[in-house]
Amino acid sequence: xxxxxxxxxxxxxxxxxxxxxxxxxxxxxxxxxxxxxxxxxxxxxxxxxxxxxxxxxxxxxxxxxxxxxxxxxxxxxxxxxxxxxxxxxxxxxxxxxxxxxxxxxxxxxxxxxxxxxxxxxxxxxxxxxxxxxxxxxxxxxx
Amino acid sequence: xxxxxxxxxxxxxxxxxxxxxxxxxxxxxxxxxxxxxxxxxxxxxxxxxxxxxxxxxxxxxxxxxxxxxxxxxxxxxxxxxxxxxxxxxxxxxxxxxxxxxxxxxxxxxxxxxxxxxxxxxxxxxxxxxxxxxxxxxxxxxxxxxxxxxxxxxxxxxxxxxxxxxxxxxxxxxxxxxxxxxxxxxxxxxxxxxxxxxxxxxxxxxxxxxxxxxxxxxxxxxxxxxxxxxxxxxxxxxxxxxxxxxxxxxxxxxxxxxxxxxxxxxxxxxxxxxxxxxxxxxxxxxxxxxxxxxxxxxxxxxxxxxxxxxxxxxxxxxxxxxxxxxxxxxxxxxxxxxxxxxxxxxxxxxxxxxxxxxxxxxxxxxxxxxxxxxxxxxxxxxxxxxxxxxxxxxxxx
Numbered sequence: 001x002x003x004x005x006x007x008x009x010x011x012x013x014x015x016x017x018x019x020x021x022x023x024x025x026x027x028x029x030x031x032x033x034x035x036x037x038x039x040x041x042x043x044x045x046x047x048x049x050x051x052x053x054x055x056x057x058x059x060x061x062x063x064x065x066x067x068x069x070x071x072x073x074x075x076x077x078x079x080x081x082x083x084x085x086x087x088x089x090x091x092x093x094x095x096x097x098x099x100x101x102x103x104x105x106x107x108x109x110x111x112x113x114x115x116x117x118x119x120x121x122x123x124x125x126x127x128x129x130x131x132x133x134x135x136x137x138x139x140x141x142x
Numbered sequence: 143x144x145x146x147x148x149x150x151x152x153x154x155x156x157x158x159x160x161x162x163x164x165x166x167x168x169x170x171x172x173x174x175x176x177x178x179x180x181x182x183x184x185x186x187x188x189x190x191x192x193x194x195x196x197x198x199x200x201x202x203x204x205x206x207x208x209x210x211x212x213x214x215x216x217x218x219x220x221x222x223x224x225x226x227x228x229x230x231x232x233x234x235x236x237x238x239x240x241x242x243x244x245x246x247x248x249x250x251x252x253x254x255x256x257x258x259x260x261x262x263x264x265x266x267x268x269x270x271x272x273x274x275x276x277x278x279x280x281x282x283x284x285x286x287x288x289x290x291x292x293x294x295x296x297x298x299x300x301x302x303x304x305x306x307x308x309x310x311x312x313x314x315x316x317x318x319x320x321x322x323x324x325x326x327x328x329x330x331x332x333x334x335x336x337x338x339x340x341x342x343x344x345x346x347x348x349x350x351x352x353x354x355x356x357x358x359x360x361x362x363x364x365x366x367x368x369x370x371x372x373x374x375x376x377x378x379x380x381x382x383x384x385x386x387x388x389x390x391x392x393x394x395x396x397x398x399x400x401x402x403x404x405x406x407x408x409x410x411x412x413x414x415x416x417x418x419x420x421x422x423x424x425x426x427x428x429x430x431x432x433x434x435x436x437x438x439x440x441x442x443x444x445x446x447x448x449x450x451x452x453x454x455x456x457x458x459x460x461x462x463x464x465x466x467x468x469x470x471x472x473x474x475x476x477x478x479x480x481x482x483x484x485x486x487x488x489x490x491x492x493x494x495x496x497x498x499x500x501x502x503x504x505x506x507x508x509x510x511x512x513x514x515x516x517x518x519x520x521x522x523x524x525x526x527x528x529x530x531x532x533x534x535x536x537x538x
Contacts, residue, residue, distance in 0.1 A: 064325060065277045065284045095245070098280040 008108035009043045010115060017046055018071065018116055026073055026085040032058055035069040035112070037104050044069075044112065059131040067105035068092040069112050076140055086140060089118045094127040146434070147518040148485060149187055151180065156510035157200065158492050163207035165496065169193075170510065171200035177214055177224075179237075187516070195222050195239045202252045206259040212237070213262050215250035221264050221274070223283060242283040244272040252298045258305045260327055265296035271310055273322045273342075288320050288343050298359050298400075302366040306331040307346060309369055311357030317371035317379075319346040335367050335384045351377050351390055358399040358413070363406055364502075370421075372398040372411050378421055380428050389428040391421065396455055400493045404521050405503035410434065412490035412509055415455055416482055420524045434507075435484050436525035458482045488512035 014035065021033045029052030036047050047068065050058060062068055070090035077083055089112075093105060113121065122139050124130040157171040168180040168187060176194045180187040198218035205212050212224040222239040229236035244250065248267030255262045264272040264285075269292045272285040294314035301308055308322045321340030323331070332338075336346040347369070351357075355374030362369055369381040376397045380389045398413035404420075408431070412418040417435035421428060455461070458481075481487065490511040496518055499505030508518045 063279070064286075066279060096284045096286060098277075098282050099243075101280060 006108075006111055007042065007104060008037050008111070010111065011043060011045070014044055014046055015115060017049075021049070021071060021073070022087060022116070024073075026075070028052065028075060028083075030055065030058075030075045031073045033071045034062070035071070036066070037101070037108060039101060039104065042104075044108070055131060055133045055136065059128040062092050062128070062131070064094055064127050065096050065098075067094070067097050067101055069105075069109070071116055071118065072136075074136055074140065076137070078141075086120065087116070087118045088136060088140065089113060089116060089121045090131070091121060091123045092131070093123065093125050095125055096127070144520045144523065146485060146520065146523075149516045150514060151187060151510070151516050152514040154514055155488070155512040156491065156514055156516065158202045159494070159508065159510040159516065160203045160205040160212070161494070161496065161508065162205050162210065168516070169203050169205055169212055170516075171203055171214075172514075173199060175199060175216070177203060177212070191237065193224060193237050193239070196220065198249070201250060202254075204253050204255050204262065206255045209259045211255075211259070213242075213253050213255060215253035215264050217249035219246050219249060219266075220244065221250055221253060221262075221272075223262075240283065242274050242285060244274070244285045245287070246270060246272060248295075251295060254299055254301060256301045256305050256322075257303055261305070261322070261324060263299045263301065263308050263322060265299045265310060267295040269294060269296070271296050271299060271308070271320070271322075273308070273324060275324045275327045286324065286342065288322065290343060291345065291348075292318070297356060300361045302334070302336070302362050303364070304331045304334060304366060306340065307334070307336055307362075307366070309360040309362055309371075311360040311371050311373075313356045315350055315354045315356060315373070317349045317357045317360050317369070317373075317381075319348075319369065320344070321346060347381070347383055349379065349381055349388060351375055351379050353377070355397070358397065359401045359411070361401050361403050361409065363403050363409075365406055368406075370401060370403065370409055372401050372413070378409075378411055378428075380421075380423065382425055385425070387425070389423065391428055391430060393419075393430060399489065399491065402493050402495055402504070402507060404495070404505075404507065408503075408521075410493055410507050410519075410521065412493045414489045416484045416486040416488060416490060416511070418490065418493055418507065418509055418519055420521070432524040434519045434521070434523060434525075435486075436523065455482065485517055486511045486513055486515055 032050045034047040072088045073085050152172045154172045157173050159170045175196045176192045179191040181190045196216040200216045202215045215221045221242040224237045224239050226235045227238045246266040246268035250264050250266045252265040261275045271288040274283045274285045277284045296312045298311045306323045308320045311317045321344040351373045353375035357371050357373045360371045372378050374397045378391045396414035398411040401411040403409045408422040410418045417433050419433050420431045422431045490509045493509045495504040496508040497506040510516050
């Protein structure tokens with residue numbers, strides 16, 4: 001699948017940071033990297049990284065009115081006792097965000113997903129209420 | 143005790159009005175899609191500007207005194223925030239509108255700025271209240287909705303002085319107090335009598351009146367510790383949440399649709415009875431004190447056991463004509479005097495504090511009504527008609 005036009009550029013430092021995040025060894029807890037689009041420069045940039053953060057705290061940290069891409073390394077406890085750290089892509093897009101930002105965010109999402117090479121995507125459109133442990137567990141264990 | 147100042151603004155109903163900080167300008171909606179700005183010139187109000195942007199009738203206007211911004215809400219489901227900026231073309235200050243996306247699918251009915259003027263609340267027919275705050279990152283106004291447990295149109299809202307709590311009166315016959323705490327805009331509020339640690343959309347209280355009826359108007363007292371609401375069953379209720387006690391005052395006249403507090407123990411209510419009435423009381427009890435409209439009330443009707451409101455609509459000349467024809471067989475003698483005895487000739491739609499006196503209490507209030515008049519009343523000029531004797535020593 002080839003994308004013909006790219007609305008938002010992804011700079012090399014961000015690509016390196018994302019690769020580093022993917023291959024980092026995880027011991028415990030969930031880690032996340034948050035990426036936003038700079039509307040004026042039309043470039044993606046990393047906002048911050050979290051290590052060993054709970055999902056509720058992550059929901060607190062994310063802005064209520066702006067879309068973000070979140071690559072989450074989630075501490076998943078399986079029913080047979082195993083712990084694995086799958087990568088999940090969160091499309092954080094609260095409906096109260098500005099329309100132009102939402103459009104940019106949606107158009108560049110496929111590009112971002114191809115870059116990170118993560119297949120599991122969770123869309124969170126209603127803000128902090130929609131990001132809970134239960135939602136992620138339901139998606140990953142289904 | 144000064145006489146009320148009466149201005150005839152228009153021949154059409156005045157839906158809502160708002161003054162600027164120094165009361166030199168007035169923004170009104172004359173039941174159409176535009177805001178008319180009037181400037182005071184001597185003893186008259188002259189129309190200066192028209193703000194046209196809405197597509198349907200403007201239902202409510204509020205003018206923030208400190209930041210000089212106007213917010214308008216309309217039946218077209220939108221709200222606009224107007225700011226005065228220097229227009230580069232004409233070189234004068236012009237009002238520039240900014241659209242606020244409320245995401246409601248029914249008309250907006252009422253809007254009020256919060257005390258710190260960083261948020262405003264829009265009541266709507268979509269069974270929700272949109273709390274709007276400015277998001278500097280994206281440079282636009284963001285709306286969050288209070289939905290549960292409102293079951294019908296919200297008719298009026300009022301902010302608590304702490305900038306977080308909001309009272310709302312609704313057509314589902316309830317008056318409620320919500321927490322409208324917005325994360326990045328408000329600091330954590332200190333505990334009040336209404337509760338503590340209040341995330342967005344917490345209900346701090348839900349009240350109704352004995353006979354039910356739409357709650358037309360709500361108001362917090364100046365300290366925020368007392369809530370008053372007027373409902374369509376012709377009653378005014380005052381709630382002390384600490385008690386918890388609710389005082390319900392039944393009145394004999396037509397329902398009130400708007401109210402405002404003048405001090406911690408007195409408020410003015412007005413509505414379909416075409417005259418503003420003062421209520422006063424404390425945690426021990428509340429009662430109607432009298433009316434601000436004293437034209438001929440003391441004289442002719444005193445013998446009929448003048449109750450507050452006895453000169454209202456139910457005692458007008460037109461009503462009397464029919465009553466005479468019915469009970470006394472007196473035909474219409476062509477006097478045809480259809481004028482009401484009150485100053486306002488039709489329902490008062492909005493009463494707002496106009497001037498704050500030296501003691502911090504509201505000294506004058508302004509009212510506008512369906513008759514197109516703007517009247518400024520002196521709150522102290524209460525005439526109680528037949529009740530004057532007993533209330534002689536009471537401080538208003």
